Amino acid sequence: MCPAKISESAVRRLSLYLRVLDAFELAGKTTVSSGDLAERGGVTPAQVRKDLSHFGSFGKRGLGYPVSELRERVTEILGLGRRWRVGLVGAGKLGAALFFYDGFRGQGFDVAAIFDNDPDKIGQRWGRLVVEDIESMDRVMRTSQVEMGIIVTPAVSAQQVADRLIASGVEAILNFAPTRLQVPPGITLRNVNLEIELESLAFALTHENGA
Amino acid sequence: MCPAKISESAVRRLSLYLRVLDAFELAGKTTVSSGDLAERGGVTPAQVRKDLSHFGSFGKRGLGYPVSELRERVTEILGLGRRWRVGLVGAGKLGAALFFYDGFRGQGFDVAAIFDNDPDKIGQRWGRLVVEDIESMDRVMRTSQVEMGIIVTPAVSAQQVADRLIASGVEAILNFAPTRLQVPPGITLRNVNLEIELESLAFALTHENGA
């Protein structure tokens, strides 16, 4: 049902299936086969079945999976059956882009606090929030009951910010700063490094045809 | 030396080593061991040696790797020994954040064109560039000799944009739209899906302590 270890990539595929299920439900389908899910998700049917089987047995042999029920189950598995409160550190352009992006709210993530250390930015009103001084992070994070942090600061400040987030009780961090953060065991860290993505494209273009 | 297939993750680690090497060079070190690189990169020494050995033999036994020379070689391997011209599609907040982010230029990536389909945005001056109509993509891309595309549009337009980019001669695409793009063989595609990252954090928080 819920085994010891699910691979990072399997979890990401679950997110993918959830989107495909949304589309199928919108299209009015009531059941889907692993083949349907696989085709739309760009994976193999066996992979879909294996991924789902880690968490239970949701399908009917000969029929497939009930769309609506599977969607609910995957939502639950991913921990999206509730809303999450997110703290955003860094009120720059990327921070603004993330803050005003509707996709997060749609998936159950609410930005509950924004921080910066620039006096020009502190006090600015962003939607229904005010940019807070990074110095008051601990207090604000606890009163806002923030559970996740997003780091959108320059690389030099990132480690310090991460330390403060963790001190404030945050256990999951999404880091956009192009630097490798050290976090203690038990803290979940995901990195999004745009430079690395571009560099991987450059590598592919450079090596694609025996060049 | 340069084998048939290097894994995606190995390439990403090379990017990482490059950053660590930058730091070491800045700190004035002339040689590093695989252990040094591993520690700062958060991997194992054996992994470092294996990754590098795919491309040649850069170290001296008993000594380690010459920082400056290895940095040059890795730069070359990743295809960063030249500048790359990038086209940005989507002049929204995320597009702006990427455009004004200095890290890309620093690594050799120049945004050479920006596109949007919103009449209010078309014609806006961004730095030294003007936002172009997406309709004129083919012409602009070719005259600007753009080699990579970054998609920062809503999900619904993303596939259409990708098709146009490919028709304009682009062979590598970095997609930020939360949708799975279909591209023909020979086109390199990387996806950055912020919703999936947050969902993977939600999963981790939900399942960490047998919850």
Add this chain to the structure above:
DNA sequence: GTTCGTTTGTGATTGATTTCACAAGCAAAG
């Protein structure tokens, strides 16, 4: 109730990636 076409769930297999472990090589010291 039996047969038929379909699709799941899963042990077995294959494949990929990471780690191990050690011979080979280098510099410095004696």
Add this chain to the structure above:
DNA sequence: CTTTGCTTGTGAAATCAATCACAAACGAAC
């Protein structure tokens, strides 16, 4: 010149992930 202390480069082993292949199960048709 030999020994000593490190560190690389790499085949072998181990771990991890993806795919295969097939028995079991279901609904529909008759």
